[in-house]
Amino acid sequence: MSILSLHNVSRSFGALKVTDDVSFDVPTGQALGIIGPNGAGKSTLFNLITGNLSVDRGTITFDGADVTRTSAMHRCLNGMGRSFQIPQPFGSLTVFENLIVAATHGRGLRERDVADDCADILERTELIDRANDPASSLSLLQRKRLELARAMATQPKLLLLDEIAGGLTEGECRALIQTIRQIHASGVTIIWIEHVLHALNAVVERLLVLDFGRVIGIGDPATIMASREVREIYLGIEV
Amino acid sequence: MSTIVDTRTTASRIAGVCAVLLLAAAIVAPVFVGRGVIQDLFFILTMLTLAQFWNLLAGYGGLVSVGQHAFVGIGAYTLFGAGLLLGLDPVAALLLCGVVAVVIAVPTAFFAFRLQGAYFAIGTWVVAEVVRLSVAQWQALGGGSGTSLPPTARDFAGTAWVARVLDVRDAAARDIVTYWLALALAVATCAGVYALLRSKRGLALAAVRDNVAAAQAVGVDAQRMKWLVFLIAAFGTGIAGGLIYLQKGRISPDAAFSVTDWTAFVIFIVVIGGIGTIEGPIIGVLVFFALQSLLADYGSTYLIVLGALGVVIMLFAPRGLWGLFAARTGIHLFPVRRRLRRTVPRNTQPPGETHG
Known part of the structure; x- marks a missing residue:
């Protein structure tokens, strides 16, 4: 059973399509990582899920209910928790x-x-x-x-983390990973956007790659990271 | 449970005892002091009430309104309308003043909440002007030149009893009754605002003021908080307006909807006393009254001094006189901060900084 489903979600800012026909499901209890180069539309996708931005097209289903048009506050009351990239x-x-x-x-x-x-x-x-x-x-x-x-x-039933490991030292990062692992182990579904890939890979079971607003890969982290397309995109910022 | 949450401090306990003693003294004051002093105290208490509500709006709700005189005027005219046209006892009509103010506040908020910051301020002012101009057309209440409460409407509940028991003239008895009402209103306002700030809604207000997006992300209904604060302030300001003009006994649109008397002075009181604290308006109103008494004979110089003082305080003590004092001493008479104490720490190490 999926706790979150995105179905053909799109969002543009003027002529720029920042989220382009994105569809994916997150099974209850899973930890999903979202990666992609700068400007790939990760934060926009994140804000569409939390309700800080509204979608142009498509539907978002959370915990069995259509939340496409509900406010950020109501999504919180329904069980969505989020962290902000800049605290x-x-x-x-x-x-x-x-x-x-x-x-x-x-x-x-x-x-x-x-x-x-x-x-x-x-x-x-x-x-x-x-x-x-x-x-x-x-x-x-x-x-x-x-x-x-x-x-x-x-x-929250679903915890959304926006680059929470960014800017931390190695030791700080390890301690934070430990805490997030405990939260995940207690049954909370997690969606985590992160540039610090090793932190992400220490927690997530599934990886989604975003580029130019489109999903270009989703699946087992090792397979995804090994794929040619992802390696090309990530060449240069791979850790 | 091992978790204890506490908001009280030594200073707040002492302040509580002092407040009770002061209140007792204020209740029996009419027996011992003259009519002039009672009128001064009435002025202080009603201004304190108005200031406390403006502080709730601007200091806690972030709604900087410069149109609160609309609700003073609406309260005043409701009182006169109820007394002259409906024949209601003015004391009973005071509640109606608050209700009518809320009724007017709903469309005002609907319009003004679409505006942000300075535009909100100007919008509320415009609404106040519109209400003033509309009321000035109300011929039954004297139109633009106003009217007086007739003698029959002046013998409101309790005056006869006070006149007999304290052996004073009717006019003095009226002042005493309105003074007691002002005292009750001011105390209820301070206590009510304090209770609101100590509740989870008070925390939500602070959260919204600090960061709206983050507040909504943790389930705070920011829009509802704004409505709540705006309507509460309108209700209290309307009652205060009714009470002020019950004591004055004479009304005119220009006086009842005076932006100087009921908004500018009120903002001055809150700003010099300390915005965003309950102590601030209390200090502010005392300073304001002292200045007014000292400078009353100097005409417009008084307003210049008042304005200059306001500017100086805003520049050098943006948290006001009380803010300055609290920052130096750490004393809060009305603490709202929740301090966490764990009597049985679950850590092996005692939490060193958590004893507050």
């Missing part, structure tokens, strides 16, 4: 409050019912020591962790 913390709130607002509104619960969960997520994402600090005071790694933690606080 977008609520800077005037503390780290803990960032999670509380996500948990209470994303899940429709009262504050006292989510406090424990939020504290647990902060422990798992190693932010517990910064719980009472303003989110604006966090370092880059901590901001990336907060993106992940805040998305987790909404208790």
